[in-house]
Amino acid sequence: VNRVWVVGTAAVTALGEDPDALWGGIISGTTGIGTLARFSTQGYKSHVAACVPGLRSPGPGSLVNALLDRLCARLPPLPPDTLLIASTTKGGVDCLERISRGLPAHPDDIPLPALGAALRRRLGLTTPGFTVSAACASGSIALGRGAQLIASGAATSVLVVGFDALSEFIFSGFSALQALSPGPCMPFDRGRSGLTLGEGAAALLLASPERARNEGREPVGEIIGWGAANDAVHITAPARDSRGLIQAIRAALTHAGIEPGDVGGVSAHGTGTIYNDLMELNAFRTVFGERDVPVYGVKGALGHTLGAAGAIETTLALRALAEGFVPGTIGCTDPDPAAAGMVSANSSPLLGPCILLTNSGFGGVNAALLLRGKPS
Amino acid sequence: VKIFVTGAGWVGAAGMGVGRGPAAFSLPPGFLPPISRQDVFPEPDSRFGRLDAFSRLALAGVALALRDAGIETWTQPRAAAIAASTAYGCTGTDLDYLATLGQAPGLASPQLFAYTLPNVFLGEAAIRFGLTGPTLIVSDEEGTGAAALDTALDYIAAGGDVALAGICDLVRPAQLPEHAAPPPGALFFVLERRPTFEPLGELTAPGVRHGEPGDTEGLRALAQRLCTGNRTAPTSTTRKGRS
Numbered sequence: 001v002n003r004v005w006v007v008g009t010a011a012v013t014a015l016g017e018d019p020d021a022l023w024g025g026i027i028s029g030t031t032g033i034g035t036l037a038r039f040s041t042q043g044y045k046s047h048v049a050a051c052v053p054g055l056r057s058p059g060p061g062s063l064v065n066a067l068l069d070r071l072c073a074r075l076p077p078l079p080p081d082t083l084l085i086a087s088t089t090k091g092g093v094d095c096l097e098r099i100s101r102g103l104p105a106h107p108d109d110i111p112l113p114a115l116g117a118a119l120r121r122r123l124g125l126t127t128p129g130f131t132v133s134a135a136c137a138s139g140s141i142a143l144g145r146g147a148q149l150i151a152s153g154a155a156t157s158v159l160v161v162g163f164d165a166l167s168e169f170i171f172s173g174f175s176a177l178q179a180l181s182p183g184p185c186m187p188f189d190r191g192r193s194g195l196t197l198g199e200g201a202a203a204l205l206l207a208s209p210e211r212a213r214n215e216g217r218e219p220v221g222e223i224i225g226w227g228a229a230n231d232a233v234h235i236t237a238p239a240r241d242s243r244g245l246i247q248a249i250r251a252a253l254t255h256a257g258i259e260p261g262d263v264g265g266v267s268a269h270g271t272g273t274i275y276n277d278l279m280e281l282n283a284f285r286t287v288f289g290e291r292d293v294p295v296y297g298v299k300g301a302l303g304h305t306l307g308a309a310g311a312i313e314t315t316l317a318l319r320a321l322a323e324g325f326v327p328g329t330i331g332c333t334d335p336d337p338a339a340a341g342m343v344s345a346n347s348s349p350l351l352g353p354c355i356l357l358t359n360s361g362f363g364g365v366n367a368a369l370l371l372r373g374k375p376s
Numbered sequence: 377v378k379i380f381v382t383g384a385g386w387v388g389a390a391g392m393g394v395g396r397g398p399a400a401f402s403l404p405p406g407f408l409p410p411i412s413r414q415d416v417f418p419e420p421d422s423r424f425g426r427l428d429a430f431s432r433l434a435l436a437g438v439a440l441a442l443r444d445a446g447i448e449t450w451t452q453p454r455a456a457a458i459a460a461s462t463a464y465g466c467t468g469t470d471l472d473y474l475a476t477l478g479q480a481p482g483l484a485s486p487q488l489f490a491y492t493l494p495n496v497f498l499g500e501a502a503i504r505f506g507l508t509g510p511t512l513i514v515s516d517e518e519g520t521g522a523a524a525l526d527t528a529l530d531y532i533a534a535g536g537d538v539a540l541a542g543i544c545d546l547v548r549p550a551q552l553p554e555h556a557a558p559p560p561g562a563l564f565f566v567l568e569r570r571p572t573f574e575p576l577g578e579l580t581a582p583g584v585r586h587g588e589p590g591d592t593e594g595l596r597a598l599a600q601r602l603c604t605g606n607r608t609a610p611t612s613t614t615r616k617g618r619s
Contacts, residue, residue: 040481042481043480043481043482044481089493090492090493093470096467096470096471096474096551097474099551100471100474100475100478100551101478107551107552107553108553110467110551110552111463111464111467111552111553111555111557112462112463112464112465112494112513112515113463113515113516113517113519113555113556114555116517117517120517128516128517128518129516129517130461130514130515130516130517130523131513131514131515132512132513132514133465133493133494133495133512133513133515134495134511134512134513135493135495135496141510141512145512145514145527148530148534149530152530152533154526154530168477169470169473169474169477169492172477172481172484172489173473173484173486173489173492174489175481175484176484176485176486176489177486177489177490178486227510228509228510228511228512229455229508229509229510230498230499230502230507230508230509230510230511231499231502231508232453232499232502232503232506232507232508233503234499234503235490235496235499235500235503236490243508244508247455247508255534362490362493362495362496362499363493363495363496363497363498363499363502363511364499364502364503364511365495365498365499365510365511365512367510
């Protein structure tokens with residue numbers, strides 16, 4: 001079994017165009033959430049979102065293309081045989097939205113694998129890739145799949161790219177579900193009332209150690225465990241007993257061959273919805289017992305970036321491992337009683353060598369990754 | 377790792393079929409007939425009629441495959457994975473949802489929105505059949521379902537007992553261009569580490585070495601190889617038993 005090194009990262013979010021800007025914004029307590037101007041929010045439950053500044057589609061293609069243009073400009077040189085795994089929830093649904101309104105749009109961007117295939121061609125990669133879609137856990141499940149392919153030897157170089165752009169389709173849907181917070185979301189806070197949507201893209205280049213050494217690539221961290229599970233309870237609501245997330249975390253721990261005591265911090269999904277946050281806190285208490293592992297979420301700064309969330313949050317977690325501390329949770333000033341001792345507005349030192357990262361989503365999906373810092 | 381193909385089910389323009397049925401696999405081009413609950417489940421099912429067309433089609437394929445493998449019914453949840461490929465996914469549902477949004481922002485349908493993610497039918501299958509393993513859409517560029525099959529094989533190779541791999545697409549919406557996708561329909565396979573019944577065939581994992589051409593078998597090709605018709609349903613005389 002090969003180890004899985006992360007040898008490159010890139011990210012475009014509401015906080016900037018690269019991982020340094022992202023990390024700098026998060027640790028300084030900056031939020032990318034602001035008044036949403038891309039479309040009229042009249043009649044919706046919220047008027048705020050975390051949009052990438054200045055993002056515009058140059059033509060009838062999906063806005064995702066503009067997002068990926070910015071991301072591609074930051075990618076390191078890639079070996080042509082790199083396998084591309086894309087992750088998205090709704091891909092080019094903004095084009096479908098425009099078609100339904102009789103506006104010019106590029107229908108080729110709409111089929112699920114289309115944007116990933118176009119990205120592969122743009123990057124000059126020769127190995128046919130695939131697109132993972134698993135709701136809000138798409139990014140972390142794609143990373144787990146990429147790691148599995150490296151570990152088994154089925155691939156030696158994998159680029160995982162998570163992306164989603166904010167569209168009225170998505171915004172209206174979460175509004176209809178009464179899931180949007182009127183103001184910026186407040187993950188794990190006693191006064192939380194829903195999520196805030198965002199957009200972004202992130203890329204992580206995974207490689208086997210042998211391949212990385214041969215190409216002179218320095219690792220920034222490792223993916224040492226992964227797991228996923230379905231609640232099998234409800235298609236939109238989380239399981240209140242956290243069964244799926246607990247199963248996913250335990251699968252990741254088993255895969256990594258480590259104990260809960262080795263986990264020094266948790267990058268939580270932290271949407272800011274009442275039930276999802278409680279479900280997560282219950283899962284962490286079940287897995288970690290009375291040990292107060294520092295838990296943080298970044299959606300108070302970045303919004304919920306859907307299919308990009310897992311990739312963006314992994315990029316941040318690797319930086320946290322390098323720095324030796326986890327950031328505070330922006331938007332959480334009065335932690336829910338269930339979060340007491342775990343979630344804070346301030347940064348906290350890591351209590352162990354690994355970070356657990358979790359995401360959950362519609363369809364009952366749950367995903368967990370275990371990350372370790374730069375290999376010595 | 378040796379992995380057994382223990383069930384197959386499909387729904388297409390030519391009707392429904394299973395691996396151990398009298399008819400050979402067929403997923404021809406054409407229009408899909410509407411799928412009613414009675415076509416799939418003998419007993420009442422309060423959820424099926426409320427599902428969108430994409431979820432109904434996919435759930436029917438999953439049900440037939442599990443039934444063919446003899447593991448449709450359950451009493452305890454099972455950590456079985458489902459990996460499925462789709463090109464157009466729930467685009468028809470997306471258009472229905474957009475029609476409600478077009479009336480007025482406040483009239484957008486939350487019920488329809490819940491089915492505008494292509495993976496949601498996997499949640500329906502998980503609930504209906506007690507499947508608690510990983511569930512994901514994994515759509516390859518060529519539309520063969522090879523990446524879904526590979527994902528399911530790797531799940532078992534890594535220690536899982538049961539996984540399903542499938543492809544599912546409705547008739548292409550007129551608004552979309554032709555994309556690499558098989559003819560409309562659903563095709564699902566059940567893969568097991570330890571078969572209860574005489575299997576349809578065997579596979580090995582890992583199945584694909586990425587970057588090396590020529591070794592990827594898609595799901596339609598697998599069905600054409602294994603589902604040749606004139607097979608009988610599993611009975612006690614063909615039962616191999618778990619070791």
